[in-house]
Amino acid sequence: xxxxxxxxxxxxxxxxxxxxxxxxxxxxxxxxxxxxxxxxxxxxxxxxxxxxxxxxxxxxxxxxxxxxxxxxxxxxxxxxxxxxxxxxxxxxxxxxxxxxxxxxxxxxxxxxxxxxxxxxxxxxxxxxxxxxxxxxxxxxxxxxxxxxxxxxxxxxxxxxxxxxxxxxxxxxxxxxxxxxxxxxxxxxxxxxxxxxxxxxxxxxxxxxxxxxxxxxxxxxxxxxxxxxxxxxxxxxxxxxxxxxxxxxxxxxxxxxxxxxxxxxxxxxxxxxxxxxxxxxxx
Amino acid sequence: xxxxxxxxxxxxxxxxxxxxxxxxxxxxxxxxxxxxxxxxxxxxxxxxxxxxxxxxxxxxxxxxxxxxxxxxxxxxxxxxxxxxxxxxxxxxxxxxxxxxxxxxxxxxxxxxxxxxxxxxxxxxxxxxxxxxxxxxxxxxxxxxxxxxxxxxxxxxxxxxxxxxxxxxxxxxxxxxxxxxxxxxxxxxxxxxxxxxxxxxxxxxxxxxxxxx
Numbered sequence: 001x002x003x004x005x006x007x008x009x010x011x012x013x014x015x016x017x018x019x020x021x022x023x024x025x026x027x028x029x030x031x032x033x034x035x036x037x038x039x040x041x042x043x044x045x046x047x048x049x050x051x052x053x054x055x056x057x058x059x060x061x062x063x064x065x066x067x068x069x070x071x072x073x074x075x076x077x078x079x080x081x082x083x084x085x086x087x088x089x090x091x092x093x094x095x096x097x098x099x100x101x102x103x104x105x106x107x108x109x110x111x112x113x114x115x116x117x118x119x120x121x122x123x124x125x126x127x128x129x130x131x132x133x134x135x136x137x138x139x140x141x142x143x144x145x146x147x148x149x150x151x152x153x154x155x156x157x158x159x160x161x162x163x164x165x166x167x168x169x170x171x172x173x174x175x176x177x178x179x180x181x182x183x184x185x186x187x188x189x190x191x192x193x194x195x196x197x198x199x200x201x202x203x204x205x206x207x208x209x210x211x212x213x214x215x216x217x218x219x220x221x222x223x224x225x226x227x228x229x230x231x232x233x234x235x236x237x238x239x240x241x242x243x244x245x246x247x248x249x250x251x252x253x254x255x256x257x258x259x260x261x262x263x264x265x266x267x268x269x270x271x272x273x274x275x276x277x278x279x280x281x282x
Numbered sequence: 283x284x285x286x287x288x289x290x291x292x293x294x295x296x297x298x299x300x301x302x303x304x305x306x307x308x309x310x311x312x313x314x315x316x317x318x319x320x321x322x323x324x325x326x327x328x329x330x331x332x333x334x335x336x337x338x339x340x341x342x343x344x345x346x347x348x349x350x351x352x353x354x355x356x357x358x359x360x361x362x363x364x365x366x367x368x369x370x371x372x373x374x375x376x377x378x379x380x381x382x383x384x385x386x387x388x389x390x391x392x393x394x395x396x397x398x399x400x401x402x403x404x405x406x407x408x409x410x411x412x413x414x415x416x417x418x419x420x421x422x423x424x425x426x427x428x429x430x431x432x433x434x435x436x437x438x439x440x441x442x443x444x445x446x447x448x449x450x451x452x453x454x455x456x457x458x459x460x461x462x463x464x465x466x467x468x469x470x471x472x473x474x475x476x477x478x479x480x481x482x483x484x485x486x487x488x489x490x491x492x493x494x
């Protein structure tokens with residue numbers, strides 16, 4: 001069963017188009033939603049939650065269509081947009097309001113999570129570091145037993161230690177709460193660390209959406225001399241030349257046994273960068 | 283819906299704005315004054331502050347993270363505004379009655395009487411029908427909506443204050459006997475309800491198309 005199933009989601013702005021976006025997250029898994037800045041990650045997330053109005057497309061969460069049971073679905077979701085709300089209010093003041101919206105709010109769990117994350121509920125939001133603010137928002141999401149956490153750029157702006165700490169929290173959520181997580185980011189190393197599935201978006205279109213291992217298996221990094229470039233050029237997704245020759249990205253299926261170039265394993269970073277570089281090749 | 287109104291009254295709107303009506307109503311103690319101004323401070327002080335705080339606190343993003351309907355976001359904010367306007371009316375009634383006990387009811391401009399409070403109520407509704415639909419078209423820009431609403435209420439207030447001071451027929455209607463005043467109050471109350479109803483419905487319609 002899928003926690004989230006998006007089909008043919010589209011949204012058109014004068015200067016940007018989210019074009020026929022489709023992907024799904026199996027229950028109990030973490031999906032990294034990657035793409036460069038302005039690729040459409042936030043627009044996708046906001047469109048699927050009706051925060052912005054989509055032009056078309058079906059959003060099915062826990063088997064229910066969002067247009068038919070928006071309130072019920074949102075009660076089962078924890079949405080963290082990465083922005084901090086009411087910075088001059090204390091954690092206690094905000095929670096007092098938020099908990100009223102969730103019928104299955106678990107105060108005992110909330111208190112235990114505050115302790116676990118070392119959060120003092122007398123502190124104002126702007127007294128917390130970015131990492132602690134995120135932990136508070138995650139605490140709120142978990143305290144109403146959210147089955148799906150949607151986090152928009154949760155790790156951007158955090159130092160490596162705070163990011164690692166947060167990623168460990170994600171993993172424990174999936175293990176202990178059996179929840180699914182969709183988190184968007186342009187920091188691909190975070191995705192490589194914790195995600196089971198990856199969806200890659202570029203200029204409003206989905207390039208890939210599959211398991212992380214499958215995605216990495218689909219591509220190869222190649223490098224060779226300028227002479228070798230001419231024989232492989234047409235099969236490359238994109239490439240960069242340098243004084244020694246070239247580096248490029250190729251689909252694994254397009255690698256030929258006859259090729260003399262060096263072939264290596266790309267990271268998500270490489271795949272994203274070479275896709276961004278397609279215009280250079282053209 | 284109940285929870286959203288609770289959010290507005292306890293989290294979104296600063297407590298200061300619930301005390302302000304009582305502080306401003308003390309202006310009713312000024313003898314021989316243009317008392318419709320007492321109601322207008324709400325447009326000049328409270329409205330811009332409250333609606334800029336929504337921006338500063340990322341209130342709509344906060345609301346979007348909660349399981350609520352869009353329509354209820356509009357209604358809760360509109361009802362909170364009506365509650366504040368109600369507080370201004372109630373406090374003005376209290377201080378107005380005291381004013382009349384101290385100074386008597388005669389005023390060069392509009393007397394403090396039942397018709398005056400009806401006209402005051404309708405002034406809030408005039409502001410609401412301009413401000414709310416214009417604001418909820420973006421749920422972001424409140425400056426132009428506040429300005430237009432304020433200009434309309436200044437003209438509205440001027441018509442009544444000047445009219446009562448200048449023309450006998452207006453004095454007969456708005457400062458007449460208790461029955462005439464009750465009729466004026468009844469009509470303004472009815473118009474207030476209708477205008478606020480239209481203002482909220484229009485706002486709901488416009489907010490449906492807003493990308494938060």
